[in-house]
Amino acid sequence: MYNILLQSHAGSWAILVLLLVVSYFAPKQKITPMIQRLFYLIMIISGVGMLAMIGFPLLYILKGILAIMLIGFMEVIVGRRKRSESTKKYWIAVIVLLLIILSIGYDLI
Incomplete structure (x- = not known):
């Protein structure tokens, strides 16, 4: 189940970046x-599901908060x-937040 959530979460991020550029x-x-808003929901639901499965570690809660901020900046840009x-x-903020979020998600931080 975790792998399903992980793949849908990572895929929704990739699609969100493409949809932001198209928008x-x-x-x-x-x-x-x-x-784009539909994929926000998919990303949030899969992220919360993964958080629940791994026991809500603080670093990933921070990642979730940064992701919510990123969603806000994406909406502001559009x-x-x-x-x-x-x-x-706002583009600068999106790029910085995206790099931080990806670094946390792929265990670089």
Whole structure:
């Protein structure tokens, strides 16, 4: 069961990054942000399931909090792009958070 959750979690992250790029470069589309939100749910549910299976270690709880922040910044980027506002500082935050989250997830930290 853990492997199923792990694969769906990792796959949803990869798809989320792709959907963020598509949503950014095609701001008039309405379907990509909806699909993006569906994958947020898949990612959160699979992440909480894995946390429950491994006993809620503190480092992975921190990873979950950072992931929720990352989701927020992704939503801000899509929203600000639709309103033609600057998104540079949010992209920097997304990249930094994504690197930290991936480092924790792949046991580099």
